[in-house]
Amino acid sequence: MNDFTRESLQFTLNLIPAHTWYADPSVALTFLNERSADYLGLAKDHPLRFGIETGAAWDSHLAFLHPDDHEAARNVWSECVRTGSAGEVTFRVRNAEGGYRRFLSRAEPRRANDGTLHGWIGINLDIEERKRAEFYLAEGQRLAHIGNWAFNAAGFEYWSAELFQIHGLEPGGKAPSIPEYMALVHPGDRDFVVHEIQKMLADHRGFDFTKRIVRPDGAIRHIRCVGTPATDGETFQGLVGTGIDVTEQEQLTQALRKSEEELRQIVDLAPQHVAVLGSNGERLYANRTALAYLGTRLDDWLHGAIGSHVHPDDRERLIAFASRLSAGSVPELELRLRKNDGSYRWFLARYNPVCDEHGRLLRWYVACTDIEEHKRAEERLQQENVALREEIDKTSMFEEIVGTSPALTVVLGRVSKVAASDSTVLITGETGTGKELIARAVHRRSRRSSRAFVAVNCAAIPRELIASELFGHEKGAFTGATQRRLGRFELADGGTIFLDEVAELLPDTQVALLRVLQEREFERVGGREAIRVDVRVIAATNRDLSEAVADGSFRQDLFYRLNVFPVEMPPLRERIQDIPLLAEYFIDHYARKAGKAFRRVNKRTLHRLQSYPWPGNVRELQNVIERSVIVCDSEEFTIDDSWLPTRPSVDSRLALSSTLVAHEKTIIEDALRVCDGRVYGPSGAATRLGIPRSTLESKIRALRIDKSRFRPRPANR
Incomplete structure (x- = not known):
């Protein structure tokens, strides 16, 4: 406990009109408030008045107790120390004059936020008067010296001398009449007392209540009245009873109520x-x-x-x-x-x-x-572990970026420049060129590298589930949502999310993604709470997003948000210099996995690898080499010629004659002209020509066709 806290606590305890104290974890007294210290007769400079630890044993306070009460106190405090729970005990405490009064002592543990026991805080309530009253009531005849009376329908027949003194009257006089008695009762209690008198006379039953009186000198006292019916064996004669001055006890009760209210205010804060x-x-x-x-x-x-x-x-x-x-x-x-x-x-x-x-x-x-943040962290960690296991189990196309060609060098230079920033990156390129690998390279070289990299293939997830996958869902949001699930954006908080095939997103999901990019917040499916995230977005597509914007399948504002820093991956046919390096890398990788060793690569095979156009790019090269490693049994690595057709494929531009190239260019331009420059979609040129849109996109780039010139011009205003 620091000095400020100790002084505040001592100040508060000194204000409470009761005997209060606190002790260390072993219940050794370390502080007594002024009321308690004065009662015990402690010197004004006694350490216990100032909360100065004396090093006394835990049972040092027993010295203030009656010897017959030591064992009971020791048992209760020992149990408190053992269990760390609150407790209370009744004992007699010696005052400064050597006399004893009975107290009810209550102790509550004081704990730190982490549950560590700091000590005990207690209050001793003077119950001497209450104990005496209980004793006298049990003993009957011994109540007389407190103040007794006799009463019937005509009024009081008898008042003892003690009762006169209690009411501030000269003893020896005549018992007061009912009007004289009611004049002594506090005005606020008169109706209540009249009702009680009428009830006791009508029911012939005993009673026990407390009222206020006003003495002739103006002092207000609280008098407890206890009465019982008096009979001659069968006939009701009236009532006899006692009057006990309980003013101090009532004041103590009120003080305790006030103390409880003050403590309640502290708890409220x-x-x-x-x-x-x-x-x-x-x-x-x-x-x-x-x-x-x-x-x-x-x-x-x-x-x-x-x-x-x-x-x-x-x-x-x-x-x-x-x-x-x-x-x-x-x-x-x-x-x-x-x-x-x-x-x-x-x-x-x-x-x-x-x-x-x-x-x-x-x-x-x-x-x-x-513990909301703690539970969220637990849930996020669990989901990240699942995502991590998915990434580990997933076979990547290759672990490192391999190649030194000028086309690849340009890409890596752009990666180095953008990695240090938090800018959104849009990676374009044909299927199999390694767009995800570039995304991971950006993440590894960024300040977010120590946080999660979460990859999502938007084309591999059913369209009706993509929103739930990206943003999570609440329990009951849809059929099958049996519990709350964190989305990929929450898992990537503080890190990077990679959205592959982003052009496949539905319009409503595009709106939600735009909100994340603009405001850095989203809502789970079926939820109402806005969740803020700090995520870097890297998107990738093999489609022409400007075409998608033109035909209305992709939002223009989202395209601008994604296309902050574009990176275009070159196809493998533009990286012919890298093919020997890639081939060597894949051969070594799969040979080790198969337990094989190759001393050399067949020269004819290497030539075939470099002359083939690789429409599937690096992924196709990887698959061909993996297949060849499996079937090749010699020390020289070769590839089956049937796996690399010698006849030019439909989309091969390298082997086309100049005549065929010109003819193909004319056909494509005619199709684009009829389709107003659209490449894909039901009314696009790819559908009209009956070829995949990725193939048509490759041909347009290879033939250097400007498709924008076929789009309708806006009318002049």
């Missing part, structure tokens, strides 16, 4: 959600922080049903948990609580029992700690 429950789980109190979170009033919360603010999926567990509260254990429960805006957050609820000196459970103190 605590940033933690705190509640008090009865022994069976009934609601007694909730602090201001908890009520503000729930958006309710204390009265409404007290009368609310169990689990009314708990997530529906957690209510069954809570009800089962509540049924075990009477066992008095110290359990914990994780559950979701509804906030005043309708959203839910995870909390850890810790239940701490309070028992009396006999071990009977009195109430529960419940402290709820917000």
Whole structure:
């Protein structure tokens, strides 16, 4: 405890009109408030008045107790130390004059936020008068010296001398009449006393109530009246009883109520959600922080049903948990609580029992700690592990970028420049050119390299599920959504997300992606909460996005957001110098996996590899070499000629004669002219010519056709 906290606590305890104290974890006294220290007669400079640790043993406070009460106190405090739970015990405490008064001592543990026990804080309540009253009531005749009386329908027949003194009257006089007696009663209690007198005379039954009186000198006293019927065996004669001055006890009770109110205000200021429950789980109190979170009033919360603010999926567990509260254990429960805006957050609820000196459970103190971020981190880690396993299990086309050709060198130079920034990158190129590999290279060279790289193939996921895959979904958002699932954007928070085949996204998903790029936030499918993320986006496509924008299948504003830094991957036919290096790399890779060794590559095979146009690019080269490694049994690596056709393929531009090239260019331009420059789609040139759009795109680039000149010109205004 720091000095400021210690001084604040001591100042507060000195204000409480009761005997208060605190002790170290072993229950050795370290501080007594002024009221308690004065009662014991401690010197003004005694260390216990200032909270100075004396190094005394834990049972040093027994020196102030009556010897007959040592064992009971020792047993209770030992149990508190053993269990770390609150406790209370009754004992007699010696005052400065050597006399003893009986006190009820209660102790509560003081813990840090992490649960570490700092010590104990306690309050000693003077119950001497109460104990005396109980004793006198049990002994009957011994009540007389407190103040006794006799009463019937005509009024008081007898008042003892003590009763005159209690009321501030000269003893020895005549018992007051009913009007004289009512004149002594406080005006605020007269109606109540009249009602009680009428009731006792009508019912011939005993009573026990407390009223206020006003003495002749103006002093107000609290008098407890205890009466019992008097009979002659059968006939009711009236009532006899006692009057006990309980003013000090009432003042103490009021002081305790005030102290409890002050402590309640302190609890209300605590940033933690705190509640008090009865022994069976009934609601007694909730602090201001908890009520503000729930958006309710204390009265409404007290009368609310169990689990009314708990997530529906957690209510069954809570009800089962509540049924075990009477066992008095110290359990914990994780559950979701509804906030005043309708959203839910995870909390850890810790239940701490309070028992009396006999071990009977009195109430529960419940402290709820917000663990939403912790649960999200756990869930994110779990999902990242799943994503990581998927990436590990997935066979990549190759582990490293291999090649030194000028075309590849230009690409790698652009990667080096853009990697250090957070700019969005759009990678274009034919299928199999290694767009994902370039995306990973950008990530590895960025400041986000220590965080997740999450790859999503937009074309491989059913269109109706792509939004859920990217942004996650809440439980029940659609059929089959049995639990909440984090999306790929949440998994990539702080890192990089790679959206391959981004042109395949549906229009509504394009809108959601545009929102992420513009505002860095999104909502899960079926959810209402806006989730903010810090993600770098790298997109890739083998389609011409400007064509997609022109035919309306891709949003223009999204295209501009993605095309901040374009990188175009060259096809393998433009990297002929890299083919020997790539071939050597793949041969070594698959030979090691197959347990084979090749001393050399057949020269004719190498020539065939460099002369083939590779419409499937690096991925096709990889597959051909893997297949050849499997079937090749000699020390010289060769490839079956049938796997690389000698006749030019439909999309090979290298072997076409100049006449055929010109003819093919004319056919493509005619198709583009008829289709207004559109390449794909139902009314596109690829459909008209009956060839794949990727093939047509390759031909357009190879033949240097400017497709934009076939698009309709906007009318002049």
